[in-house]
Amino acid sequence: MTGNEVQDETITWQTGHCYLGEILVARALNGVCAVLPGESPEELVTELARRFPDAILEHANNSRADWFADVMSYLIDSRKPLSVQLDLRGTxxxxxxxxxxxxxxxxxxxxxxxxxxxxxxxxxxxxxxxxxxxxxxxxxxxxxxxxxxxxxxxxxxxxxxxxxxxxxxxxxxxxx
Missing domain, CATH: 1.10.10.10 (Winged helix-like DNA-binding domain superfamily/Winged helix DNA-binding domain)
Structure with a gap:
């Protein structure tokens, strides 16, 4: 989408729920590359696939993953420092x-x-x-x-x- 996606890159994702509704957190090799709120996990996975069309998307299936837990904790209290690396992709x-x-x-x-x-x-x-x-x-x-x-x-x-x-x-x- 922005020219800095990697062909056949693996992006691991997990969904959870918070005051914003359903949340999808996705992580690539260089860090968390997407945090998407929405109505359903299916909608969010579709959005992730649209954003990263050349990626191989893998469900983490592990809500204890450090990167996922850290983002969910930050959503609860954004005064805490975010300890995960972010993979900013844009111009x-x-x-x-x-x-x-x-x-x-x-x-x-x-x-x-x-x-x-x-x-x-x-x-x-x-x-x-x-x-x-x-x-x-x-x-x-x-x-x-x-x-x-x-x-x-x-x-x-x-x-x-x-x-x-x-x-x-x-x-x-x-x-x-």
């Missing part, structure tokens, strides 16, 4: 945006324009929004923390209800 610009998003602390937010300015590209707010929409790592690359400049919720790849749920969950954590 150079998308990866820069995704790294900038990871600097927004849990319970905080930024606007698309603020992210663009932090990156030294003050007129790139629409491009930042596009990179957020292409993010394959829900919550662990926190595109949900990016809001309109007036603080209102804007689009979210996995739906506004999920965006609100993650923000409310994180706000609850910061009030503890």
């Amino acid at each position: 150079d610009f998308q990866c820069r945006v995704w790294r900038a998003l990871q600097e927004i602390p849990s319970g905080c937010s930024a606007s698309y324009g603020e992210i663009a300015r932090r990156m030294g590209m003050p007129t790139a707010s629409r491009a930042v929004a596009g990179a957020c929409a292409a993010n394959p790592l829900a919550v662990v690359v926190p595109c949900h923390r990016v809001l309109h400049r007036d603080g209102s919720l804007s689009g979210y790849r996995w739906g506004i209800k999920r965006k609100q749920a993650v923000l409310s969950h994180e706000q609850g954590l910061s009030e503890r």
Whole structure:
């Protein structure tokens, strides 16, 4: 999809359930490459296959896998550091945006324009929004923390209800 997939690469995946619904976590050789929320495991595996059309997809069938457990733990409490390696796959610009998003602390937010300015590209707010929409790592690359400049919720790849749920969950954590 972005030109940095590997032919015949094996991607291992596992599904679980949390406050966002069903979650699929996928790991390639270089780290976790997808965290996808959705309605059903079948839908999520279909989405994973669409994102990685040349990969061999293997069900981990082991909810105790460290990488899976770490991501699920992070979904419960995003104030904890994520200890798994992430395999960011996108254009150079998308990866820069995704790294900038990871600097927004849990319970905080930024606007698309603020992210663009932090990156030294003050007129790139629409491009930042596009990179957020292409993010394959829900919550662990926190595109949900990016809001309109007036603080209102804007689009979210996995739906506004999920965006609100993650923000409310994180706000609850910061009030503890």
